[in-house]
Structures are given as C-alpha cells and as structure tokens.
Amino acid sequence: MIEIRIHGRGGQGAVVASRMLVTAAAKEGKKVQAFPTFGSERRGAAVAAFARVDTEKIRIHSEVYTPDCVVVLHPVLYKTVDVTAGLKQGGWIIMNTSQLPSSLPFPGYFKVATIDASGIAIKHKLGSRTEPIVNTAILGSFARVTGVIGIEALAETVREMITVKSEENEAAAREAYESVKIRQA
Numbered sequence: 001m002i003e004i005r006i007h008g009r010g011g012q013g014a015v016v017a018s019r020m021l022v023t024a025a026a027k028e029g030k031k032v033q034a035f036p037t038f039g040s041e042r043r044g045a046a047v048a049a050f051a052r053v054d055t056e057k058i059r060i061h062s063e064v065y066t067p068d069c070v071v072v073l074h075p076v077l078y079k080t081v082d083v084t085a086g087l088k089q090g091g092w093i094i095m096n097t098s099q100l101p102s103s104l105p106f107p108g109y110f111k112v113a114t115i116d117a118s119g120i121a122i123k124h125k126l127g128s129r130t131e132p133i134v135n136t137a138i139l140g141s142f143a144r145v146t147g148v149i150g151i152e153a154l155a156e157t158v159r160e161m162i163t164v165k166s167e168e169n170e171a172a173a174r175e176a177y178e179s180v181k182i183r184q185a
Contacts, residue, residue, distance in 0.1 A: 001054040002148050003064040007083050008073035010045045013135030017071070018049035020139055020161055024153040025053045033058045046081055053148055069146055072096060073134050075118065084110065094142055094180075096134050101183035112183045115141040115176045124168040124175075136162070136169040140176030151177050 004021065008014030015036040022032035033052040050064040069092040070083050077083065084093065084106065093106055094113045101112035121132035136158055143149050155170050162169045 001052055001056075001058065001060075002069070002146070003067045004051040004053070004069045004071065004142075004148075005064045005067040005083075006049040006051070006071040006073065007077055007081060008047050008049075008135075009077065010047050011131060011133075012047075012073045013133050014047045014049045014073055016161075017073070017135035017139055018051045020135070020154070020157050021051050021142065021149060022053065023161065024139075024143075024149040024157040027153040027156060028150060030055060031058050033061075037063060046077070067091065069094065069142070069148075071138055071142060073117070073138055078104075092146060094138065094145060096138055101181055111145075113141060113145045113180050115180045117141070117172075117176060120172050120175050120179075124165075124172045126165060126168055126172060137172040137176040140173035141180035143173075144177045144180050145182055 006014045006018055018034040022034040025032050031054045036049040052058050066086045068088055070087055071094045072083050073096050075097040089109045092111045096117040097114050098116040101114045106112050117134035117137035118132045120137040121134045122129055127133035143151050143154050154173055158170045159166050
C-alpha cells in the first residue's frame with residue numbers, strides 16, 4: 001500500500017488533489033481511499049488531506065501517520081509544519097517551489113522533488129497571481145516521480161472532475177509532469 005499526505009493551505013486545492021489522485025488510481029484498477037482533515041476551516045489555514053492506493057482492498061480507516069510520500073502545496077509551509085513527520089526513510093517529498101531539490105533542508109535519506117507549481121498555475125491562469133491553485137500541477141509532478149498514477153489517467157480525471165478551465169488544468173498537470181526536478185535519496 002502507498003500512503004500519501006498532502007499539506008496545503010485552505011483554498012489551494014489539497015482536498016480536491018487527494019480526490020483526483022485516488023480517482024486516477026481507481027481508473028487504473030487500484031483500490032483507493034481519500035479524506036481530509038481540517039484545523040480552523042478558513043481560507044489560508046493549514047489543511048492536510050490523505051490518500052491510500054493499493055492493489056488489495058484497503059482496510060485501514062485512520063489518518064496517514066507513516067506516509068510513503070508527502071506533497072507540499074505551499075512553498076513555505078514546511079517552515080511552520082513538520083511535513084516530514086512520520087515519513088518513511090527513502091520516502092518522497094514533493095514540494096511546490098522554484099528552488100532546486102538540493103537547496104531544501106531535508107535529510108538525505110528522503111527523495112525530494114520540486115516543481116514550480118505556483119508559476120505553472122499562474123501561467124495557465126489557475127487562481128490568481130497571489131493565490132494560484134496548484135493542485136493539478138503538483139499532481140502532474142507526483143505522477144512523474146512516484147509512478148503511483150499515470151499521466152493519462154490523471155489527464156482524464158482532470159477533464160472529468162474540473163469543469164472550469166479543464167484544458168488549462170490538464171495542461172498544467174502535463175507541464176509539471178515534464179518539468180519536475182528530482183533529488184534521489
């Protein structure tokens with residue numbers, strides 16, 4: 001089983017990202033689970049969403065405490081939230097930032113991938129310049145680095161689930177898939 005924790009701020013699309021991730025995995029015949037957790041329910045507040053993907057029925061129904069991958073939608077969130085809490089050694093950190101993976105202060109036993117999801121979202125007019133909606137771009141990079149979902153299943157899911165600017169969201173996912181930067185553990 002692959003367990004994923006997505007960290008974001010309210011309004012960035014973390015909850016929708018977890019739903020899209022598992023929908024794409026289900027299209028590929030996998031068993032899935034997704035659910036959010038909220039602190040104070042307001043725009044900009046810290047949000048976490050969880051996803052599980054497996055080839056067998058998923059019997060666990062709790063938060064993800066030891067993820068295989070963490071996805072961070074806000075570029076400075078890791079400074080205020082311990083996004084690596086419980087992350088398995090050799091696990092992935094996928095970060096929305098224009099920085100190179102090697103410039104981030106994560107231990108060498110984690111694999112780190114960076115993508116300028118904010119820049120891609122702004123380029124494709126997803127959200128605003130000050131509050132870009134980065135979920136489809138971050139999922140494109142997730143698909144590339146983890147292989148948990150394929151880009152075609154993700155693209156199909158984006159077209160089905162995102163009714164406003166679906167072409168722009170699909171383009172953002174595909175661009176991120178091609179431009180993610182990786183540091184192996």
